[in-house]
Amino acid sequence: MPSSLNHKQLIYPTADPTSLRHVVREVREIEHVDPIAIGDRVRYVDAGAGRGMITEVLPRHSKLSRPAPVPGQRVFEQVIVSNVDLVVPVFSLADPTPKWGLLDRYLVTAEASRLPALIVITKLDLAGKNRSFEADIEIYRRIGYPVQLVSSVTGDGIEQLKQSLQGRMSVLVGKSGVGKTSLLNAIQPGLGLRVKAVSQGEQGKGRHTTSHLEMFELDFGGTLVDTPGMREFGLWEITSEDLAFLFPEMADHVGQCKFGMSCRHDQEPGCAIRKAVMAGDISPHRYKSYMNLKEEL
Amino acid sequence: MSYRSASFGDFRCAHCQAIVSCAHLLSGVNNRNHCPYCLWSCHLDLYVAGDRLSACKASMKPIGLTMKKGRNKYQREARGELMLIHECVECKTLSINRMAADDDSETVITVFHESFTWSQGLQALCMQHGIVPLNADDREIVYSQLYGRHVEIPVLK
Numbered sequence: 001m002p003s004s005l006n007h008k009q010l011i012y013p014t015a016d017p018t019s020l021r022h023v024v025r026e027v028r029e030i031e032h033v034d035p036i037a038i039g040d041r042v043r044y045v046d047a048g049a050g051r052g053m054i055t056e057v058l059p060r061h062s063k064l065s066r067p068a069p070v071p072g073q074r075v076f077e078q079v080i081v082s083n084v085d086l087v088v089p090v091f092s093l094a095d096p097t098p099k100w101g102l103l104d105r106y107l108v109t110a111e112a113s114r115l116p117a118l119i120v121i122t123k124l125d126l127a128g129k130n131r132s133f134e135a136d137i138e139i140y141r142r143i144g145y146p147v148q149l150v151s152s153v154t155g156d157g158i159e160q161l162k163q164s165l166q167g168r169m170s171v172l173v174g175k176s177g178v179g180k181t182s183l184l185n186a187i188q189p190g191l192g193l194r195v196k197a198v199s200q201g202e203q204g205k206g207r208h209t210t211s212h213l214e215m216f217e218l219d220f221g222g223t224l225v226d227t228p229g230m231r232e233f234g235l236w237e238i239t240s241e242d243l244a245f246l247f248p249e250m251a252d253h254v255g256q257c258k259f260g261m262s263c264r265h266d267q268e269p270g271c272a273i274r275k276a277v278m279a280g281d282i283s284p285h286r287y288k289s290y291m292n293l294k295e296e297l
Numbered sequence: 298m299s300y301r302s303a304s305f306g307d308f309r310c311a312h313c314q315a316i317v318s319c320a321h322l323l324s325g326v327n328n329r330n331h332c333p334y335c336l337w338s339c340h341l342d343l344y345v346a347g348d349r350l351s352a353c354k355a356s357m358k359p360i361g362l363t364m365k366k367g368r369n370k371y372q373r374e375a376r377g378e379l380m381l382i383h384e385c386v387e388c389k390t391l392s393i394n395r396m397a398a399d400d401d402s403e404t405v406i407t408v409f410h411e412s413f414t415w416s417q418g419l420q421a422l423c424m425q426h427g428i429v430p431l432n433a434d435d436r437e438i439v440y441s442q443l444y445g446r447h448v449e450i451p452v453l454k
Contacts, residue, residue, distance in 0.1 A: 267354045277352035278388065284343055284350040 037063065037079035038213045038225055039169065064113050064171060067234040077236055081171045081213070081225045087117045088165075090174035090183065093149075094129035099175070100136060104247075104289035105233055106173050107145065111246040112238050117145055118164055120172075122179040124151035139283045143249045152179055152186040162187050162220055171225040173233070180226060188219055240264075240297040244273065247290055249282050266291070312337035312356055325398030331359070331381065333399045336408060340385040342392070355387035360419070361412030362405070362431045362439060363393060379442045381408070382428060384419075391426055402443045409439055 043056040060082040068078040087110040091098040110117040150157035257263035258270025265273040276282045306319045310332035331338035336359040343350035366377040
């Protein structure tokens with residue numbers, strides 16, 4: 001790749017896969033971090049001996065994207081996974097304690113991609129360390145999101161989770177240290193993933209045990225994509241006006257405000273969403289997440 | 298420059314429109330929650346101070362003063378810290394807020410005097426929340442905290 005070009009402007013050669021020399025046949029410029037994402041279905045030319053060349057990426061029925069975290073550069077789309085059926089945000093009850101704001105971010109991304117979400121809370125065996133978790137989880141159950149509590153140590157909830165994943169392509173998202181890799185090992189022993197204990201020395205932030213995207217065929221049917229512990233998870237192609245529609249409990253109130261669709265749901269008088277928060281129909285924590293996410297857009 | 302002397306989060310008062318600096322050097326508090334000129338606040342907190350979980354966001358009127366008991370058991374007198382009582386103009390929620398070093402003393406005195414005419418309902422609500430408002434008998438405490446121990450206390454009209 002020429003050094004004078006923007007390094008996010010990916011240029012790749014399309015050569016004859018059977019040629020002995022990699023003669024460049026065509027060069028295209030693609031404005032993606034990676035033109036092919038995990039989960040993509042492709043056409044390819046088989047060159048034999050386990051080699052080949054992708055010639056076409058087939059249309060995606062779904063994708064989960066985020067802005068590529070490149071400070072000071074033009075923002076590019078990074079498709080985390082495509083053709084996915086289920087988004088599985090994974091959080092732990094303790095060590096580290098759940099960041100519900102981050103969960104809301106994942107759920108908004110799933111809603112924007114029109115994908116169902118299944119919230120998985122790991123480390124159920126550490127429930128004694130988090131006394132408020134039941135009330136927090138109830139917020140999401142009331143909205144309609146399924147929540148499954150599991151423990152990779154005791155095996156609690158693992159069978160129920162396997163049933164939810166069966167026959168679907170699911171993607172696990174969550175911070176490092178929440179036990180995604182241990183969870184994978186629990187639902188299917190022998191995956192051979194390297195599991196490192198959360199580094200207590202890093203104040204519970206955890207190391208990035210998973211360092212690359214991996215897709216696993218599940219013995220009981222379905223596939224699972226594990227993602228690196230993502231510290232950056234920006235919202236891609238979501239506008240400030242759309243955001244309230246991506247909070248299912250707020251969607252019905254949009255347009256009911258005194259200022260109609262012009263309401264920013266902040267300090268405007270007669271705001272239906274704020275009224276619903278005051279009435280207890282919308283969680284104050286979810287409303288705060290909404291306002292925080294809105295500031296980014 | 299200390300992080301406390303940096304003025305992050307300056308705002309315009311929604312009530313009197315004054316520009317308010319959040320510099321710790323001026324206010325003496327880490328989180329300024331009311332205007333030092335008119336003493337009005339905004340209903341932003343729900344469960345605990347600073348949680349910013351309230352969706353009400355209406356203005357909060359300063360309606361009186363109360364006293365937070367001091368932690369120093371070796372104090373000569375059982376005096377604590379002078380606190381402002383705010384009432385939300387929309388949902389009528391009460392909250393107690395620390396006073397800042399640069400709060401306008403004359404305005405504090407005005408709020409204090411106006412609190413003598415509280416309605417029975419407001420007094421009952423305060424007691425329900427465990428808030429004991431300062432009254433005319435506490436004028437010496439209020440004046441001495443604002444202006445010093447040797448201040449001349451004006452006669453109540």
